[in-house]
């Protein structure tokens with residue numbers, strides 16, 4: 350379904366500095382990166398190395414200070430706010446570290462949320478969401494509120510929500526940071542399975558070595574620059 | 588749209604206590620305003636009805652310029668045609684004559700306005716014959732009886748049964764001079780009337796003034812909801828050369844009172860409503876700050892600014908709607924009770940007099956649709972106004988910053 354030959358993310362000469370009053374805080378420096386459709390990529394690095402910043406720039410949640418971002422071939426730096434909103438709604442799935450869900454909506458409604466924003470038909474989105482919740486192992490929990498689910502279950506709902514519109518690209522910022530290692534393994538199994546079956550491109554950040562090892566490509570960031578980019582087996586922690 | 592409304596409702600419902608307090612404030616303001624409105628309206632309409640139905644009438648006919656000159660020779664033409672036209676449109680007609688003169692009792696005397704009238708027509712169309720302070724209305728047949736305004740009676744120190752002497756200039760230039768027995772003293776109607784009125788049977792008046800049946804005024808009365816303009820047209824047709832005026836034209840300040848009431852109430856509503864609006868503003872601002880993180884998530888996954896804006900506006904609308912609907916529903920039976928039973932103001936004061944018009948001692952509300960639409964509309968409007976700022980705040984959130992909040 351997805352065209353794996355085509356690059357999903359193309360970054361050239363991306364730099365980012367945050368302005369904190371008078372002080373400029375450098376976060377990213379001259380990042381060049383291409384990720385193709387269907388890749389399963391982990392991004393790691395010390396705290397403050399710029400992982401979240403980079404994910405936010407790729408996901409059109411933040412603007413780079415300089416450089417060009419292409420998502421599915423489109424230059425997002427020239428997008429208006431509403432075009433970026435549409436890009437996020439239609440082409441990218443997001444999984445955040447925690448509290449991903451809308452507290453007043455059930456697991457099912459949270460899974461449907463982006464489909465609803467897309468204006469999909471009610472019965473169609475209900476079918477998709479029910480199937481996905483079954484796939485992520487939450488059958489029977491469809492009508493639970495987030496507060497009635499464990500952290501791992503909540504993350505699985507977030508994964509279901511991100512995958513529901515079948516976006517080419519799914520960005521996840523430390524999706525396993527708030528769950529135990531056993532649950533983390535389960536979430537990773539799920540992401541990998543979706544990657545294999547649906548061909549969705551995954552880019553996720555992590556601090557967890559076992560999670561890094563599960564990726565097919567590892568990008569190591571250090572002080573806002575790419576320090577390693579390759580097979581995780583060829584990488585040893587500094 | 589349904590999803591948007593549902594989410595707004597879930598969010599409104601989520602803070603049950605806060606929503607209840609804010610909606611409750613709006614409800615209480617709504618109730619107070621509706622009651623105030625209905626009571627004020629009741630006050631005005633009852634005062635007006637009291638005023639017009641006791642003596643003045645809903646419309647009056649006079650000869651041209653009579654009201655300015657009180658010229659004895661300026662009479663109403665076509666009195667019979669007017670009476671006929673009035674009965675055709677469901678109004679009663681009371682012909683009256685006026686003349687100035689002196690009245691004396693014992694060693695007291697005063698100037699006064701003598702009014703000649705037909706007791707049968709007055710009893711048929713007006714309340715005053717049933718509202719005597721003392722004694723009774725004169726007999727249907729002329730019998731040298733008089734009735735006196737309440738203040739004039741005090742000035743002359745007279746009671747029913749006493750005799751008074753009338754001294755006037757008659758129509759032919761001679762002196763009219765007669766003795767009457769006081770049959771009754773009127774209950775207060777209005778300052779001017781109470782101070783100067785001596786009312787006689789038409790036949791006695793004719794004899795005193797030698798007026799040969801001259802009629803100076805025909806007063807028409809009818810139900811409170813009489814269509815005044817239509818009545819005026821019909822009467823004017825029957826007597827083209829006669830000046831026909833509605834009570835609103837005759838008593839402009841009194842008519843203004845009724846109109847001003849609505850403006851006053853609108854101002855009151857806005858002031859009270861402002862308090863309620865601040866409650867809405869506070870509730871929505873608190874909710875926005877508490878939900879920064881989830882708004883950030885919503886925006887990050889592609890929720891449009893417009894959608895977030897509308898959602899918060901809807902929450903404001905819901906709180907406003909909840910409060911004003913509950914307020915309106917609770918007010919309804921209260922207004923009905925105030926209309927049926929009213930408040931007896933005699934427990935606080937003896938009599939009440941507004942702009943020279945005596946007021947009914949039972950203060951009743953007037954049940955009309957107006958306050959039940961106007962007050963909730965103002966409340967809703969102000970709730971929405973108060974929601975704009977939080978809604979803008981939410982819609983303009985930066986998702987990455989918002990998500991950092993917990």
Ligand SMILES: Nc1ncnc2c1ncn2[C@@H]1O[C@H](COP(=O)(O)OP(=O)(O)OP(=O)(O)O)[C@@H](O)[C@H]1O
Pocket residue numbers: 367368369374375376394395396397398399400401402403
């Ligand atoms: N909003 C901000 N304002 C100012 N500086 C920021 C902001 N966000 C991030 N930074 C700075 O940018 C740099 C990169 O931060 P970033 O959050 O991208 O790192 P990270 O790799 O995600 O770290 P962690 O592993 O702790 O999540 C850090 O030096 C950080 O202090």
Ligand SMILES: [Mg+2]
Pocket residue numbers: 400401402522
């Ligand atoms: Mg981070």
